[in-house]
Amino acid sequence: MPSANIQVSETPLVLYALRRADDALILGHRLSEWCGHAPMLEEDMALSNIALDLIGQARELYTYAAKAEAKGSDEDKLAYLRDVRQYRNLLLVEQPNGDFAQTLVRQFFYSAFADLYWRAMMTSRDTTLAAIAAKSEKESAYHLRHASEWIIRLGDGTDESHRRAQAAIDHLWTFTGEMFGVDEGERALIHAGIAVDPASLRGRWLTTLSDIAREATLELPQNDWMQQGGRVGRHSEHLGHLLSELQSMQRTFPGLTW
Amino acid sequence: MYTQALNTAETDDRGLEDAARAAQFQARIDAEERIEPNDWMPAAYRKTLTRQISQHAHSEIVGMLPEGNWITRAPTLRRKAALLAKVQDECGHGLYLYAAAETLGTSREELVDAMLAGKAKYSSIFNYPALTWADIGTIGWLVDGAAIMNQIPLCRCSYGPYARAMIRVCKEESFHQRQGYEIMLTLCRGSDEQKAMAQDALNRWWWPVLMMFGPPDATSQHSDVSTKWKIKRFSNDELRQKFVDATVPQAQYLGLTIPDPGMIQDAEGHWRYSEIDWTEFKQVLAGNGPCNRDRMAERREAHEEGAWVREAAAAYAAKRAQRQTAQAAE
Numbered sequence: 346m347p348s349a350n351i352q353v354s355e356t357p358l359v360l361y362a363l364r365r366a367d368d369a370l371i372l373g374h375r376l377s378e379w380c381g382h383a384p385m386l387e388e389d390m391a392l393s394n395i396a397l398d399l400i401g402q403a404r405e406l407y408t409y410a411a412k413a414e415a416k417g418s419d420e421d422k423l424a425y426l427r428d429v430r431q432y433r434n435l436l437l438v439e440q441p442n443g444d445f446a447q448t449l450v451r452q453f454f455y456s457a458f459a460d461l462y463w464r465a466m467m468t469s470r471d472t473t474l475a476a477i478a479a480k481s482e483k484e485s486a487y488h489l490r491h492a493s494e495w496i497i498r499l500g501d502g503t504d505e506s507h508r509r510a511q512a513a514i515d516h517l518w519t520f521t522g523e524m525f526g527v528d529e530g531e532r533a534l535i536h537a538g539i540a541v542d543p544a545s546l547r548g549r550w551l552t553t554l555s556d557i558a559r560e561a562t563l564e565l566p567q568n569d570w571m572q573q574g575g576r577v578g579r580h581s582e583h584l585g586h587l588l589s590e591l592q593s594m595q596r597t598f599p600g601l602t603w
Numbered sequence: 604m605y606t607q608a609l610n611t612a613e614t615d616d617r618g619l620e621d622a623a624r625a626a627q628f629q630a631r632i633d634a635e636e637r638i639e640p641n642d643w644m645p646a647a648y649r650k651t652l653t654r655q656i657s658q659h660a661h662s663e664i665v666g667m668l669p670e671g672n673w674i675t676r677a678p679t680l681r682r683k684a685a686l687l688a689k690v691q692d693e694c695g696h697g698l699y700l701y702a703a704a705e706t707l708g709t710s711r712e713e714l715v716d717a718m719l720a721g722k723a724k725y726s727s728i729f730n731y732p733a734l735t736w737a738d739i740g741t742i743g744w745l746v747d748g749a750a751i752m753n754q755i756p757l758c759r760c761s762y763g764p765y766a767r768a769m770i771r772v773c774k775e776e777s778f779h780q781r782q783g784y785e786i787m788l789t790l791c792r793g794s795d796e797q798k799a800m801a802q803d804a805l806n807r808w809w810w811p812v813l814m815m816f817g818p819p820d821a822t823s824q825h826s827d828v829s830t831k832w833k834i835k836r837f838s839n840d841e842l843r844q845k846f847v848d849a850t851v852p853q854a855q856y857l858g859l860t861i862p863d864p865g866m867i868q869d870a871e872g873h874w875r876y877s878e879i880d881w882t883e884f885k886q887v888l889a890g891n892g893p894c895n896r897d898r899m900a901e902r903r904e905a906h907e908e909g910a911w912v913r914e915a916a917a918a919y920a921a922k923r924a925q926r927q928t929a930q931a932a933e
Contacts, residue, residue: 374675377683380690381671382901384909386664386698393691400684407680421679445912501922502915509911594678594736601794603678603736603786 349599351418351426357530359414360433361540362474363423364576366406367434370424371584372455373399374591375442384445391491395452398484405477425595429578429585436575437520439584443513446499446506450513453492457553458524460485461546470538493557500561511563522571524550632833637763640706648832652762653707654723655834657714660700661725663693664718665898669733670742678736685782686739692775699771703764719903727884728815730892737790737797737804743783745805745812745850751776752846753816761833784853791857798858805854806862813876814884816843847874 353359376396383389407420437455442448463485466478499510525543527535534540558565574580589596594603624643631638638644667690674690677683701711717723728746733739754776757769790801817823817839829835837845851874854861865877886892 370680377674377687380674380687380694381667382905382908384905384912386694386701388909388912389667389694390691390698393687393694397684397687397691400680400687404680404684424680425678445909498916498919499912502919503911505911506915506918590675593676598678598794598796601797603682603789603793 349426349596350428350431351422353418353427353431354414354416356413357534359410361531361534362406362410362413364433366403366410366423367432368438369399369406370403371434371587372438373403374587375438378442379448395488395491398488402477402481409473409477425592429580429588431578432580432584432588433578434575435520435523436572436581437517437523439581439587440517440520441583444509446509447513447516449492449495449499450510450517452488453496454517454521456485456489456492458546458550460489461549462541462543465541465546469540474539496557496563497561500563507562510561514563515566518566518568519570519572523573523575526573526576528576632761637766638761639763649707651829652765652834653704653709656700656704656765658724660697660704660714661718661723662729663697663700665725665729665902667693668898668901669729670739672733673736673739689779689782692779696772699768703768706764719906721899724888726815727887727892728811729898730887730895731808731811732894735800735804737800738808740783740786740790740801741804741808743779744787745808747776747780747783748850749812749815749846751780752842756836759836787857791859801857802859805859809862810879813843813879816846818881844873847876
């Protein structure tokens with residue numbers, strides 16, 4: 346019996362787009378899990394809004410990946426018919442929501458990076474990626490502001506919120522290193538002026554984090570052991586559960602139009 | 604935390620509510636003038652509106668749950684984004700409505716506490732489960748359709764803040780209704796299994812949706828005075844009939860069967876439905892619907908789990924204000 350999964354020809358450009366699309370979809374999905382359950386209605390709205398931006402980014406990037414692959418795939422096939430080992434997102438974004446502090450710290454780490462990354466990508470020689478970057482940069486600037494404000498409120502709020510925010514930082518820190526790594530294929534895209542080198546953004550990313558952490562009276566961990574694997578499909582156990590929910594309709598009723 | 608500094612009219616109501624003011628108030632209503640937050644109003648008008656607007660707000664918020672339960676499982680990315688945006692709209696409606704209710708002098712916190720304590724009601728329809736993807740289509744088509752039927756006349760409600768909130772809410776609801784119908788259309792043009800899913804959802808939602816318009820006119824306890832105050836402009840049965848007349852042709856176009864074998868079209872073209880099971884309605888209102896306990900438990904859990912976040916935000920705001928005052932003093 347043939348596999349229900351699609352097989353993607355992962356050329357460097359396809360893989361590049363897929364990785365960013367998967368980051369956006371998985372993080373958007375995680376945030377959407379809050380809808381109806383946030384600590385206040387304003388945050389139900391804000392987290393849904395951010396989720397919508399991310400799902401929108403994912404759709405554009407999947408569509409571009411499908412076009413680059415040129416094998417008749419589309420955004421839904423790429424999102425719904427790849428298994429956990431075929432997903433290419435960062436380990437950070439698949440981490441469970443945990444409490445509100447964990448969700449916001451995850452968002453803060455990611456958005457502080459994404460904001461710099463998309464801004465730099467606006468000068469990509471690939472005009473589609475440059476256009477996606479221009480839209481995503483505007484969105485991530487808001488995401489970063491929202492997350493930063495919450496990190497400060499939680500860090501400098503009550504003893505409990507401080508403790509929870511610090512615990513979230515300590516827990517998620519080990520997943521941040523992966524954002525700055527590239528493989529050979531991506532290195533070639535960087536040389537061609539299509540992608541930007543994320544390592545070049547690390548200094549500024551760290552400055553953003555340090556500034557906000559200081560204001561929030563929180564500390565960044567000294568531990569620099571970083572978990573890797575998401576970019577090549579070696580995920581945490583959490584992602585399989587997320588995908589089984591995300592993909593349940595397409596897996597139960599294959600090939601239908603919805 | 605959410606209280607607004609508006610005239611709480613208690614002293615006015617006690618001291619000044621006299622026949623002359625009440626007559627003047629009624630004359631303004633009769634002249635189709637809008638009543639605004641700082642205007643004098645009878646205590647009962649305030650109470651009725653606070654109850655109605657806050658129930659409406661609670662319904663929007665509890666209404667996020669049955670549909671929210673499908674956001675993580677929506678079958679395509681386009682559907683996922685649309686559903687998330689829709690549920691977000693509902694949250695926004697809840698927010699406007701709480702804000703409108705606050706203009707009558709009760710804080711959002713108090714209103715929410717009353718709901719969480721089980722003292723305030725929300726629409727009975729959200730105590731039914733959304734079991735399949737077709738339920739998402741049906742909720743948009745019928746539940747939002749019924750809500751629009753109820754809410755369009757509220758755009759002319761005598762209380763200004765409520766009327767204005769309703770104008771915006773109705774625009775969005777109408778979009779949701781079309782979106783729901785489009786989901787149904789896609790299912791009905793799909794496989795046999797999809798069409799069966801659509802029919803099954805219609806079968807389960809039809810009667811609860813008719814109950815959304817409230818008890819029959821003969822037994823409705825709030826209608827008379829609400830009509831006099833132009834809060835309500837049509838009776839429950841009038842709105843229900845309008846809804847049925849609008850919906851039957853839509854079901855026919857989809858090729859779906861309304862689950863009412865006794866339904867007939869009368870000489871004037873109205874679709875006459877069979878007797879509604881008001882026992883079920885009363886049981887759902889009394890807390891015995893299939894999801895009442897789950898909905899309340901979910902709302903309470905979100906509220907309790909979020910308490911430390913709200914406390915942190917309040918503590919931080921207080922610290923910041925204190926620092927600003929200290930800086931200003933330097």
